[in-house]
Amino acid sequence: MGIKDDAVEVRAQGWRTLAALHGLIESELERSLQAEAQLSVVEYTVLDALSRQDGWHMRMQQLARATALSASATTRLVNRLEDRGLLTRILCADDRRGIYTELTASGIKLLEEARPTHDATLERALAEAQEIPELAPLVDALPKLHAPV
Amino acid sequence: MGIKDDAVEVRAQGWRTLAALHGLIESELERSLQAEAQLSVVEYTVLDALSRQDGWHMRMQQLARATALSASATTRLVNRLEDRGLLTRILCADDRRGIYTELTASGIKLLEEARPTHDATLERALAEAQEIPELAPLVDALPKLHAPV
DNA sequence: TATTTATTGTTGCACAAGCAGATACCACGC
DNA sequence: GCGTGGTATCTGCTTGTGCAACAATAAATA
Numbered sequence: 317m318g319i320k321d322d323a324v325e326v327r328a329q330g331w332r333t334l335a336a337l338h339g340l341i342e343s344e345l346e347r348s349l350q351a352e353a354q355l356s357v358v359e360y361t362v363l364d365a366l367s368r369q370d371g372w373h374m375r376m377q378q379l380a381r382a383t384a385l386s387a388s389a390t391t392r393l394v395n396r397l398e399d400r401g402l403l404t405r406i407l408c409a410d411d412r413r414g415i416y417t418e419l420t421a422s423g424i425k426l427l428e429e430a431r432p433t434h435d436a437t438l439e440r441a442l443a444e445a446q447e448i449p450e451l452a453p454l455v456d457a458l459p460k461l462h463a464p465v
Numbered sequence: 466m467g468i469k470d471d472a473v474e475v476r477a478q479g480w481r482t483l484a485a486l487h488g489l490i491e492s493e494l495e496r497s498l499q500a501e502a503q504l505s506v507v508e509y510t511v512l513d514a515l516s517r518q519d520g521w522h523m524r525m526q527q528l529a530r531a532t533a534l535s536a537s538a539t540t541r542l543v544n545r546l547e548d549r550g551l552l553t554r555i556l557c558a559d560d561r562r563g564i565y566t567e568l569t570a571s572g573i574k575l576l577e578e579a580r581p582t583h584d585a586t587l588e589r590a591l592a593e594a595q596e597i598p599e600l601a602p603l604v605d606a607l608p609k610l611h612a613p614v
Numbered sequence: 615t616a617t618t619t620a621t622t623g624t625t626g627c628a629c630a631a632g633c634a635g636a637t638a639c640c641a642c643g644c
Numbered sequence: 645g646c647g648t649g650g651t652a653t654c655t656g657c658t659t660g661t662g663c664a665a666c667a668a669t670a671a672a673t674a
Binding site for chain 4 (some may be wrong): 472495522525526536537539541556557560562563564
């Protein structure tokens with residue numbers, strides 16, 4: 317029974333580490349993006365996701381999944397960005413329930429301005445996390461995920 | 466310059482993966498803990514953190530760090546839990562600005578009831594994440610963090 | 615075709631979060 | 645002792661979030 321309990325505890329500890337690192341990075345991104353581009357982290361996430369999407373458009377529900385947000389929060393998030401002229405809603409031709417969101421020129425522009433801030437803050441946050449013993453192993457593991465060997 | 470750009474992109478991708486896994490796990494925990502114990506994830510985190518603390522008491526600011534929450538949010542979080550009788554505030558004797566929070570008997574009881582739900586949900590969420598190609602490597606890496614070799 | 619069932623997105627409501635400002639307290643220098 | 649600066653916590657206000665209920669459209673079935 318010790319072995320099973322250990323697995324539970326190992327998972328719990330892994331989750332706490334994950335949550336702690338996530339919280340640290342998100343707080344720093346939140347502050348810097350807000351200061352430099354008047355964007356929250358989710359807002360940046362939306363713009364970034366759209367920019368990496370073929371054709372630069374996504375449906376509401378995809379967006380909700382990409383941001384881990386509820387459908388209603390996504391609606392309002394898109395409202396905010398649309399009001400600022402950073403993206404537009406486009407009615408789906410083939411499925412008239414669906415709505416595509418697409419970056420506008422100024423959306424792309426703002427994203428390009430914000431990206432250096434985002435990247436620099438991320439680098440700094442990871443460096444800080446590196447200094448915290450509990451977080452360092454996870455920070456080391458991250459870059460190895462998608463670039464094996 | 467390609468090398469430097471690559472590092473930036475690797476970090477960004479690592480962060481997206483981390484955020485995605487975090488979001489997935491947190492949503493599931495939120496639902497199950499709310500359903501089984503009327504606790505949000507942060508509320509559970511507070512009770513759990515207190516239970517793993519020597520002497521079972523922590524100061525507000527420690528709690529704020531442990532939950533990655535602002536000071537004001539921590540105040541209200543502790544208010545809620547105190548109103549439900551799950552913990553108590555104890556004035557600090559040596560530093561009269563400070564306030565200790567300590568689990569009550571019913572706080573301990575609720576935590577013990579919620580823990581199995583938490584652990585089972587965590588296991589299930591990680592199993593689900595394992596099925597998602599982008600997340601699987603991170604899920605595999607987690608248990609190796611604190612149990613090297 | 616008509617009727618049910620499922621999917622997609624939006625709105626009303628209640629609640630939790632952050633920021634800025636206020637209060638109480640400690641610590642240091644004079 | 646007395647001010648000055650820094651720390652710990654709480655409160656008012658605004659904003660973003662989730663849930664439940666809803667409207668509109670598509671898909672399935674009879």
